[in-house]
Amino acid sequence: MPIYLDGHSTTPLAPEAMEAMAPWWHAQVGNPHSPHLSGMLASQAVETARAELASLIGSDPQELVFTSGATEANNIAIRGIALAALESGVGRRDIVVSAIEHKSVLSSARSLRSAGFRIIEAPVDVNGIVDISALERLVSTETLLVSVMAVNNEVGSIQPLDQVVRMARAAGALVHVDAAQGAGKLPLDLAEVDLASLSSHKMYGPMGIGALFISSAAPLRPLPVFFGGGQEAGIRPGTVPTPLVVGFGAAAKISRERLKADAAHSAGLSALFLEELRSRQVQFIENVSVPQRVSGSLSLRFPGNDAMSIIARAGDRISISEGSACTSGQITASHVLLEMGFTHHEAAETVRLYFSRYNTEPDATDAAVVLSEIVGR
Structure with a gap:
């Protein structure tokens, strides 16, 4: 799985x-x-x-x-x-x-x-x-x-x-x-x-x-x-x-x-994941800064990489998404990202992830390895 x-x-x-x-x-x-x-x-x-x-x-x-x-x-x-x-x-x-x-x-x-x-x-x-x-x-x-x-x-x-x-x-x-x-x-x-x-x-x-x-x-x-x-x-x-x-x-x-414990757990895993990406010299941009986002949530842009291509290539190893799941199947830019000032091209380079209560540190590390292989350095 x-x-x-x-x-x-x-x-x-x-x-x-x-x-x-x-x-x-x-x-x-x-x-x-x-x-x-x-x-x-x-x-x-x-x-x-x-x-x-x-x-x-x-x-x-x-x-x-x-x-x-x-x-x-x-x-x-x-x-x-x-x-x-x-x-x-x-x-x-x-x-x-x-x-x-x-x-x-x-x-x-x-x-x-x-x-x-x-x-x-x-x-x-x-x-x-x-x-x-x-x-x-x-x-x-x-x-x-x-x-x-x-x-x-x-x-x-x-x-x-x-x-x-x-x-x-x-x-x-x-x-x-x-x-x-x-x-x-x-x-x-x-x-x-x-x-x-x-x-x-x-x-x-x-x-x-x-x-x-x-x-x-x-x-x-x-x-x-x-x-x-x-x-x-x-x-x-x-x-x-x-x-x-x-x-x-x-x-x-x-x-x-588990409200506090879950928040701390999710925040720790997302921070570990980002550090693993950095250690592998993966270029990415966090769309929302840490104080403004809920624990565990990540909206990441990988310049030069199409989000749908990343998701498809990662699909048998990690499940991530692009835009809102309620509009999946429609090849349109996220209205959220556009309203935040992103261009259509930048929005198309964005994926979202969420580290939940049931994710583990190996999950965070393995996910970073998979994405580093896909998006390059």
């Missing part, structure tokens, strides 16, 4: 999460919305997992709605708030997002133009950090919602959420955070935001499950974007997948307990 270093797309499944899910696939199969004993046991397991996730982000369990992932949570947060504003007569029609948001945020926001909303994209600096001065000029009393991610999914840049929140609050705007890449990797305090999207498979949990945090103090709650049986407080209908939720809860518990 190749060394897996594509953790911004999907982290490995934690053994604790796998073990927690096991009985819910076969032995315990009750619908958590059914009134019989099997259903009640499943419901209890779901609520235990909800409490574990709430502990990770510092919320009340009842402020969490389970979804199929962060993409769905982003859609509910942005489109749902816009629908709520229209229905309740709130006149604000500006939605401000950073220009390097995940496509599910950008596309959700842009889809609202036909409903009369103005979508404003705030620029970022060379490190992929939202330009606070520019954001302050763009947020006004016409702003309904400000959406800025916790950590960028391509380059790992950490956003100044405290400043974003203060700015939005001063204008009376709601705040949404796509926290998919931050939860479980950074200590997050979401008490001051109104909405936050979460993803299980970005914190060593199973794929196919996520959550939306909706603050009980938020002046406006999102309306559902599709309809059914009214599950999850009427925000997200459909049968809750008990095994996936249980795995999500187990992953959240482990992430909370």
Whole structure:
């Protein structure tokens, strides 16, 4: 098996999460919305997992709605708030997002133009950090919602959420955070935001499950974007997948307990990897400097080397990626890198890696050896 270093797309499944899910696939199969004993046991397991996730982000369990992932949570947060504003007569029609948001945020926001909303994209600096001065000029009393991610999914840049929140609050705007890449990797305090999207498979949990945090103090709650049986407080209908939720809860518990240890481990491995590249005289450029990026995350440009060629040649030995995994297969430059000021050519020379909880020092060394062989000196 190749060394897996594509953790911004999907982290490995934690053994604790796998073990927690096991009985819910076969032995315990009750619908958590059914009134019989099997259903009640499943419901209890779901609520235990909800409490574990709430502990990770510092919320009340009842402020969490389970979804199929962060993409769905982003859609509910942005489109749902816009629908709520229209229905309740709130006149604000500006939605401000950073220009390097995940496509599910950008596309959700842009889809609202036909409903009369103005979508404003705030620029970022060379490190992929939202330009606070520019954001302050763009947020006004016409702003309904400000959406800025916790950590960028391509380059790992950490956003100044405290400043974003203060700015939005001063204008009376709601705040949404796509926290998919931050939860479980950074200590997050979401008490001051109104909405936050979460993803299980970005914190060593199973794929196919996520959550939306909706603050009980938020002046406006999102309306559902599709309809059914009214599950999850009427925000997200459909049968809750008990095994996936249980795995999500187990992953959240482990992430909370290992937050500092994981960060130190990932930072140490990424530093070792870079030192090994330097010792082999490999020419590379770090796109985001250390203080501005989440531990373990690397966005590297190898001048004179095409990223897709590097990935293809390394594929049987190391798993790395180029751009966002959600747009893989499309031969287009990363919108994140372009917004950071990169040329199309420079963006095409960039690969991303993430050293996770389950990577080792030999992984870091071996990966450097493989890349040194591919890109030359």
